[in-house]
Amino acid sequence: MRLRQSILGLRASWRKFVALFLVGVGLSVTVASCAGGNQTAGGGANGGGNVELTLVSYAVTRAAYEKIIPQFTQQWQQEHNQNVTFNQSYGGSGSQARAVIDGLEADVVALALALDTERIEEAGLIQSGWETEAPNNAIVHKSVAALVTRDGNPKNVQNWADLARDDVSVITANPKTSGGARWNFLALWGSVTQTGGNDDQALELTRNVYQNAPVLPRDAREATDVFFKQGQGDVLINYENEMILAGLNNQNLPYVVPEVNISIDNPIAVVDTNVDKHGTREVAEAFVEFLFTPEAQREFARVGFRPVDPTVAEEVAQQYPQIDTLFTAQDMGGWDQIQQRFFDDGAIFDQIQAGIRR
Template sequence: MSWWRSITKRRSWQSFVSLFLVGVIASGAIAACSGGNSASNNTANGDKQITLVSYAVTRAAYEKIIPQFTAKWKQEKNQNVTFTQSYGGSGSQTRAVIDGLEADVVALALALDTERIEQAKLIEPGWEKEAPNNAIVHKSVAALVTREGNPKGIKTWADLAKPGVSVITANPKTSGGARWNFLGLWGSVSRTGGNDAQALDFTTKVIKNAPVLPRDARESSDVFFKQGQGDVLINYENEVILAAQNGEKLPYVVPDVNISIDNPVAVVDANVDKHGTREIAQAFVEYLYTPEAQREFAKVGFRPVDPTVAEEVTKQYAPIKTLFTAQDMGGWDEVQKKFFADGAIFDKIQASR
């Protein structure tokens, strides 16, 4: 683990009872959550407790991965590790950590959310280099979920701009997932030979085809499935794969020009040093890149970053002809400034609706 830091970090922030805490897993056993100050996250018998904060759709994978890791740690270190887990919308989880939810490890939907925690002085700069693959632990792409039989003939991004097509997507000002959707729309033009003016025209037409812009991806799904609004829902490929595994066969297409939805993981430096959990937190992050953990991510629909596992499960995913990244579009700082800051492109599109 030559890429792990060993320097002493700052110690700050008080413990906070979060409404987002949803469960505790201790070596695979469920225990009740409790608030208060967990002094150094130590127990009298030397056991340790760490807190993982992630976004909602990762839960199914971590419920398999965490018992594997704790069993391995117990075997190698003869020490019990308890995991407190918190799941919710990535943006909400980010705000909770900044406001005092003492995460040891954050696994969020996009690097921009992790950068916000860095800006709050809880994660040291350079966290992207602290884990393999620039700290991207798994990936996905955008999928277009249609009504049964696909009556509007949705096949590509371009179909979303057609008159009479009602599109459901969340508001990128409030939803991390919706930012991926927006970049998918814009990049489908700009990364295939179009200029910014053409990308703006296309994206504006799609946003105008959206009858509502729900606050987050979960609300978008409710609008589409429960309220019956819209002809097409922009969603994550991993979500529709997981839904199919749970018996919900959703009709969908994956555009062959697509955005690589890259999901990062990071150790929260200020908290692990406060809790005395840096070694375990770093080891856990490292474990997420092992074939064993990568297979669990793949089982719930994520595209693994481990090349061997990716080859094993390649038939599970739709082929992508042109795959672009947020970095291809200037990186998250530039993306935020250009598209999502106050007065930027999205606000101008909204004002024209």
């Protein structure tokens, strides 16, 4: 990529990545009626007939579920003599949570962050304690944050502190409107507080980084568009799994995974009100359990997610850069405290924005 021809090739690769990303984020597939009028009630183990499940997830998981769902349906049919078909909907995690609250009758939700799942719980559709009803506290796969740079990393960006330099322009979505962007904010803040720094130092770093953000797009899709299509910014805060998936599609983009990082934990949950309405609890819970098997975990790993199954994690360890300090949302107080402290109206993020000179 040192010659002009190589640079042109990288630009074409960026364009392909943007197209892939936009298709993934915007996709919403409904294979059959979400109401499932012809499903076999109960999803019973001895039933025969057909059962329909509706899976609602966020965009970049689609490639994994395309491989996992046929494995599960084949196993269920062999063990229970019953056909399972899936309605699938993919889109931005926050938008998907809103859709379920507004009436999309998901049996299972697999979203980007627990806060989105908790919103569905608050709407009365998921019973409290859902985190304990699946293995690994219902975290089905993980990722970490990545810093996407321009070709050759001309600003030599290696870590979070580099994003606060005067000569670096940063593209990230607005954490007030983007659930995924909240991971970005927490990664910045935690890179200080989880390595011995105090809140004042974390505030200074985070404020300086957002000072370097010329715009705050509404969501990750718009942020990616601003960086790739509009050419703004030196660095885009994105996610390791998306960069790995882009590489698997021959779109090798330059990126750095900081050695101090946040574990981007992605939860799974059964939507209790809907499975009881549809009579699909048994098969929905079995599907969730299947996602934690080595077979399913390998499919998540193949598209860039960090698996939670220890055996599979060891198998694919060389696929991922080593993280020296890995912290979690729980280490920062859990999502209820995080939301109140950082993202509610008048909280720390709003205070940072109020003091930024544009």
